[in-house]
Amino acid sequence: MEQKLIKEWLGKNKGNAVKLLRKLIQERSIQGRESSAQAVVVEACRELGLEIDIWEPDIKEISAHENFVSTRDNFEDSPNVVAIWRGTGGGHSIILNGHIDVVPEGDMLQWDCDPYEGKVQDGKVYGRGSTDMKGGNVSLLLAINALKSIGVKLKGDVIFQSVIEEESGGAGTLAAILRGYSADAVLIPEPTNMKIFPKQQGSMWFRLKVKGKSAHGGTRYEGVSALEKSVVVMDKIKELETLRNNRVNDPLYKGIPIPLPINLGKIEGGNWPSSVPDLVVLEGRIGVGPEETLEDVKQELAASLRSLKEVDTWFETHPVELEWFGAQWVPGTVEVTHPFVKVIDHAYKEVVGKSAIVEASPWGTDGGLFTQLCNIPTVVFGPGTTEVAHYPNEYISIDQMMNAAEVIALVLMDWCGISEEA
Numbered sequence: 001m002e003q004k005l006i007k008e009w010l011g012k013n014k015g016n017a018v019k020l021l022r023k024l025i026q027e028r029s030i031q032g033r034e035s036s037a038q039a040v041v042v043e044a045c046r047e048l049g050l051e052i053d054i055w056e057p058d059i060k061e062i063s064a065h066e067n068f069v070s071t072r073d074n075f076e077d078s079p080n081v082v083a084i085w086r087g088t089g090g091g092h093s094i095i096l097n098g099h100i101d102v103v104p105e106g107d108m109l110q111w112d113c114d115p116y117e118g119k120v121q122d123g124k125v126y127g128r129g130s131t132d133m134k135g136g137n138v139s140l141l142l143a144i145n146a147l148k149s150i151g152v153k154l155k156g157d158v159i160f161q162s163v164i165e166e167e168s169g170g171a172g173t174l175a176a177i178l179r180g181y182s183a184d185a186v187l188i189p190e191p192t193n194m195k196i197f198p199k200q201q202g203s204m205w206f207r208l209k210v211k212g213k214s215a216h217g218g219t220r221y222e223g224v225s226a227l228e229k230s231v232v233v234m235d236k237i238k239e240l241e242t243l244r245n246n247r248v249n250d251p252l253y254k255g256i257p258i259p260l261p262i263n264l265g266k267i268e269g270g271n272w273p274s275s276v277p278d279l280v281v282l283e284g285r286i287g288v289g290p291e292e293t294l295e296d297v298k299q300e301l302a303a304s305l306r307s308l309k310e311v312d313t314w315f316e317t318h319p320v321e322l323e324w325f326g327a328q329w330v331p332g333t334v335e336v337t338h339p340f341v342k343v344i345d346h347a348y349k350e351v352v353g354k355s356a357i358v359e360a361s362p363w364g365t366d367g368g369l370f371t372q373l374c375n376i377p378t379v380v381f382g383p384g385t386t387e388v389a390h391y392p393n394e395y396i397s398i399d400q401m402m403n404a405a406e407v408i409a410l411v412l413m414d415w416c417g418i419s420e421e422a
Contacts, residue, residue, distance in 0.1 A: 002418075003350060005150040006409050010142065010402050017142055017405070018125060018398060020044060022118030024134040025127035029100050031071075034078045034164045037100050037134075041081050041162045044141050048148060050083035050160065057164075057175035065178065067369060069169035069328050080172050081162040082181060085144055091155025091417030093183040095376070096144075096408070097173060097366060098137035099166030102129035103390050110392035124395040131384030135396035136189030137162060139383055142405035143412060156416030159183055166366050169327035173366040177373055185340045185415060186370045189382025189404060191389055191396075192361070194348070197380035198341050199252055199360040200367045201260065202288035202331030206301065207281060208233060209321035210269075214278040223276030224314060226269055230280040232312050233305070233320055237262055237284070240304045248289065252336070252360035259362065260287035290333035290360060298324060329364025332371035332378055340377045340415065347410035348381075351403055362386075381407075 027037035045052050057075045062068050105115040105128045113119045115128040140160055159181055163172030210230040215223025241262040253259035262284060269280030288297045302322055308315040334341065336358055348356040367378040383404040384396045
């Protein structure tokens, strides 16, 4: 009975859902400018009658934590928002965690529309953050709204979180954890295309300094090109990537060509066309498997770079300098047989008519912070596709967003339990 009423309510409120998503997209919530979008979230939570906690994380309080990463020296104008729907007691609690920050829009010429218009066309809403992950956040709020509107009361608490800084490594979620928020399970509606991700890869950024010896370009044989030596380094990185991925035998990574990629995303070096470059700097990102630790992966990369001297004697006296910097995401895992995973799969089956695809996430999320720091089973499941996240012309399917809301509403009833109290 409840599922029929939920479906009917969502059908009647599809237009309101699109309106809310468009309002969120129209607020350009890049790092350091999240407050206006959070104001939209707060308004929606107040309309739902939820208990609301709004705060700007104190960087002095959280920066000492080993999992803190951020490029900022304060979080002014960047509040976290937590809103609680109290249960009647006796049921499992749940955290519904979504991030409000988005990556910048990039080259405007590559967009077919204004990235902050929230254009609606052909059953999709276009705009930066539509799929990553404001659409998922709307699904969370819709699920709560649907249940409250049809008169359902839950036994367990529902803790909705709209956090900052996910795109930079999770300082917002870390701040919420350190503020004391906890639950029996966590659902994060990142864009999985409605697949269930019980395992999330972690990742770290690194910087390599490859040294050479400067000389005039006319007598380049008197120098040693750091650019040429960087090619040797890149080959070694590729070799390490192959080695690491050959060890992966997790069936949840079966459909992913490179489960644990090492991406070199930036190269900079040299200062004059007629000079042999004496320094090249490479920056990249290394994937961390769900069962790996950040420290083990750091040590493996360092050991691989030390072995360069076995390939080229230049590196005996000029070793590559390795530096870890910027963002990092902690990996996380929960067994596919965990009851919470089964609850989500059952709800998906009720809505879609078949079991969900279960895979491992090829990218990092805030989920690892919950599993590693709090030992809370965390699953990533949501509308939208990774293929358009961070890209020009980012969009989300409206129907998929509504279907995700229906699935999440069923998850809340099953996991938290329906109260018989009037």
